[in-house]
Amino acid sequence: MSHSLxxxxxxxQKTRQALLDAALGLLEExxxxxxxxxxxxxxxxxxxxxxxRHFRDMGELGVALVEEALGSLHVMVRAILAEQDxxxxxxxxxxxxxxxxxxxxxxxxxxxxxxxxxxxRAVRQAIAGELDRFAQEVAAALKSQPASEGxxxxxxxxxxxLYVDRLVTTAAALLDAxxxxxxxxxxxxxxRSRRQLRLISIGRRHWREDRRGEGEExxxxx
Amino acid sequence: MSHSLxxxxxxxQKTRQALLDAALGLLEExxxxxxxxxxxxxxxxxxxxxxxRHFRDMGELGVALVEEALGSLHVMVRAILAEQDxxxxxxxxxxxxxxxxxxxxxxxxxxxxxxxxxxxRAVRQAIAGELDRFAQEVAAALKSQPASEGxxxxxxxxxxxLYVDRLVTTAAALLDAxxxxxxxxxxxxxxRSRRQLRLISIGRRHWREDRRGEGEExxxxx
DNA sequence: TAGTTCGGAGAACGGTTGTTTACTGGATGA
DNA sequence: TCATCCAGTAAACAACCGTTCTCCGAACTA
Numbered sequence: 481m482s483h484s485l486x487x488x489x490x491x492x493q494k495t496r497q498a499l500l501d502a503a504l505g506l507l508e509e510x511x512x513x514x515x516x517x518x519x520x521x522x523x524x525x526x527x528x529x530x531x532x533r534h535f536r537d538m539g540e541l542g543v544a545l546v547e548e549a550l551g552s553l554h555v556m557v558r559a560i561l562a563e564q565d566x567x568x569x570x571x572x573x574x575x576x577x578x579x580x581x582x583x584x585x586x587x588x589x590x591x592x593x594x595x596x597x598x599x600x601r602a603v604r605q606a607i608a609g610e611l612d613r614f615a616q617e618v619a620a621a622l623k624s625q626p627a628s629e630g631x632x633x634x635x636x637x638x639x640x641x642l643y644v645d646r647l648v649t650t651a652a653a654l655l656d657a658x659x660x661x662x663x664x665x666x667x668x669x670x671x672r673s674r675r676q677l678r679l680i681s682i683g684r685r686h687w688r689e690d691r692r693g694e695g696e697e698x699x700x701x702x
Numbered sequence: 703m704s705h706s707l708x709x710x711x712x713x714x715q716k717t718r719q720a721l722l723d724a725a726l727g728l729l730e731e732x733x734x735x736x737x738x739x740x741x742x743x744x745x746x747x748x749x750x751x752x753x754x755r756h757f758r759d760m761g762e763l764g765v766a767l768v769e770e771a772l773g774s775l776h777v778m779v780r781a782i783l784a785e786q787d788x789x790x791x792x793x794x795x796x797x798x799x800x801x802x803x804x805x806x807x808x809x810x811x812x813x814x815x816x817x818x819x820x821x822x823r824a825v826r827q828a829i830a831g832e833l834d835r836f837a838q839e840v841a842a843a844l845k846s847q848p849a850s851e852g853x854x855x856x857x858x859x860x861x862x863x864l865y866v867d868r869l870v871t872t873a874a875a876l877l878d879a880x881x882x883x884x885x886x887x888x889x890x891x892x893x894r895s896r897r898q899l900r901l902i903s904i905g906r907r908h909w910r911e912d913r914r915g916e917g918e919e920x921x922x923x924x
Numbered sequence: 925t926a927g928t929t930c931g932g933a934g935a936a937c938g939g940t941t942g943t944t945t946a947c948t949g950g951a952t953g954a
Numbered sequence: 955t956c957a958t959c960c961a962g963t964a965a966a967c968a969a970c971c972g973t974t975c976t977c978c979g980a981a982c983t984a
Contacts, residue, residue: 491981511821519971526932526933537972594820599816641894649867672863679861679864680901680905683903683908685908686905686907690904738940738942749963752961752963
């Protein structure tokens, strides 16, 4: 599977990865739409023209970065969803995993947060697509839980998006907290995030009893 | 107050505003760190060098845009907070106001969403500062409500941030929904957002009874 | 071994950028 | 009325940009 690449292909992938790494590094302090092709190749140590052997333009490189960035996070959240702990412990585990991920891949997080609403359409769409598949998985996991019995699919999806959004926001907030150097800032973000997830969890638990008898509203709209 | 500006100062403010407007327009399809000084002055129709009569650099213009963008939103949310409706109607009102604001000032919303994690530090900090004051106000309003009786300040603040974050996210989502042209996309965002706020509201209502007896956890950390 | 493929190098292109310096002409205030 | 102020102008600067075209040499294939 992996030993079957020739010397040539292996070298090409290596340079390609070097381009991605260099770009990711440079993107810590600027945004994709201002990142120059020459700037990236200069860091890698290759001629500007060699860039075209790997990507048509910076937008295409950006999309590749999206896949790389969301890929690893995808694996971790999938692991969380597979767990069967009680709500309380699960929340703590979830936040801990996010925290660890931010520490291990800060540049990936920064990139996603920055380009999610950034100036390059293709990259925005790529991120939106990944986060959507993301929410889809979370929704599927939530649906199979006893707490979701009697829930409409639309409401499960609504909750899933709320969770996913919270994770992304928390990750970005953690990054900001660590960068401006305030001592307990990161800890406060973690603690606050846990409580927000708990509040959502409580809202989830009481959703049906509170919404009883209002099930017919807004019929015929969706 | 306002009639007291001379012809000179009035004209200066006019071009300054023209610079802000031109920049805001250009920022619909790119990010601040890639926006050029010449690009802006070209749209306004003045010489590039005239830019320096108003701003030291693009970062300073960005900060001015932050104040302009968050200012109007500030007013509207303040109005919402002052209302005394029941939870249900208040949520509907809130989302409706956000929806209206997005329609009236789409460029401002786009700008804030994009530059909140964008590549210009000064602008990021300006936005973070404004949103913080924002959350502060929301927290104060929440605290004075009967539903917050017995809540710790830290938890009120946690809830306030959850609300503010939801508003910003909803506004950005609305913008995206309207831009990719899908027919009912905006409506779905609105409906989903309402339900998310309701779920949070339910969580709020049951927060204390659910957290009873756990008040001593995490002591000595904050 | 001979011929082909292809990642990368190098030079050159027209165009744009931020910034400086010196200047103009109308509003300003005594 | 007259000297001062100052928003905007004009020209020039070196630096950088994306992109094209041509070529090289090592890795491939047959």
